[in-house]
Amino acid sequence: MTSQPKVLIFDSGVGGLSVYKAIIARLPQLSIVYTFDNEAYPYGELEQKTLLSRVLGIVQRAVLKDDIDLVVIACNTASTIVLPALRAKLQIPVVGVVPAIKPASLLSHLAVGLIATPATVTRPYTQELIQHFSPHKPVELLGSTRLVDMAEEKLRGHGIDLHELEHILAPLHNKIDVAVLGCTHFPLIKEEIQTVLGNQVRLVDSGEAIARRVAQLLSLPMDEEDRGQREKHRIMSSTTPWEETALNMELNKLGFGIIQNCPYPMDA
Numbered sequence: 001m002t003s004q005p006k007v008l009i010f011d012s013g014v015g016g017l018s019v020y021k022a023i024i025a026r027l028p029q030l031s032i033v034y035t036f037d038n039e040a041y042p043y044g045e046l047e048q049k050t051l052l053s054r055v056l057g058i059v060q061r062a063v064l065k066d067d068i069d070l071v072v073i074a075c076n077t078a079s080t081i082v083l084p085a086l087r088a089k090l091q092i093p094v095v096g097v098v099p100a101i102k103p104a105s106l107l108s109h110l111a112v113g114l115i116a117t118p119a120t121v122t123r124p125y126t127q128e129l130i131q132h133f134s135p136h137k138p139v140e141l142l143g144s145t146r147l148v149d150m151a152e153e154k155l156r157g158h159g160i161d162l163h164e165l166e167h168i169l170a171p172l173h174n175k176i177d178v179a180v181l182g183c184t185h186f187p188l189i190k191e192e193i194q195t196v197l198g199n200q201v202r203l204v205d206s207g208e209a210i211a212r213r214v215a216q217l218l219s220l221p222m223d224e225e226d227r228g229q230r231e232k233h234r235i236m237s238s239t240t241p242w243e244e245t246a247l248n249m250e251l252n253k254l255g256f257g258i259i260q261n262c263p264y265p266m267d268a
């Protein structure tokens with residue numbers, strides 16, 4: 001491994017940036033390659049077979065091309081189906097982001113809300129997580145693609161309509177005391193979700209746990225002093241993103257270079 005380990009972060013869109021932020025805040029020494037499959041976005045509405053083959057194809061190729069040390073599937077929707085196949089294909093560690101049901105259930109005194117994509121809330125993997133880690137605490141499920149879109153819009157400088165958000169989250173009103181942000185896009189609109197759900201509801205996501213797992217697998221110390229000036233991290237999309245200029249401006253602030261377009265199947 002080089003002195004600066006290379007981590008590939010994968011998502012369907014900008015959601016994985018919430019995981020990137022959590023990782024880089026604790027492990028600033030990493031070099032990041034971020035890849036998003038925006039051509040097939042939203043994954044929450046994609047057929048499973050297509051999702052599986054796209055993730056395998058894109059991730060395997062990026063790992064080979066960029067000499068990656070570790071992969072983070074920063075997408076709950078993908079992780080709930082691709083992890084075994086991906087681990088079987090790759091020789092490097094694969095960390096998957098999945099809904100943080102366990103910590104949420106431990107924190108809750110009433111009921112847990114799982115806010116995720118329409119696919120994630122119906123997956124057998126998620127049902128098993130709930131049976132395993134929240135056997136005595138009810139879990140209310142809420143699947144929404146519109147919430148995912150709202151996070152994409154926010155990263156391009158658009159405001160969030162709190163009335164619309166209130167309408168989407170209304171089924172959870174007064175029913176839960178902990179909400180799992182079970183889609184990596186949602187921490188990007190965390191403040192707005194908190195405002196709508198109220199301060200009596202605690203929000204839980206997987207960012208911190210993923211950063212700890214990455215540090216452990218790469219045997220890296222966390223919270224090392226950031227030694228300043230670094231090269232820009234790389235970012236690739238499977239098609240030209242909408243409002244690309246606005247998105248690139250935000251990505252620049254987060255430490256990325258300009259988005260490179262790598263169509264699927266990508267050129268070798």
Ligand code: DGL
Pocket residue numbers: 011012013015016041042043044045074075076077078117120145148182183184185
């Ligand atoms: N960010 C993704 C997740 O964590 C998927 C969003 C989508 O493409 O539907 O599930």
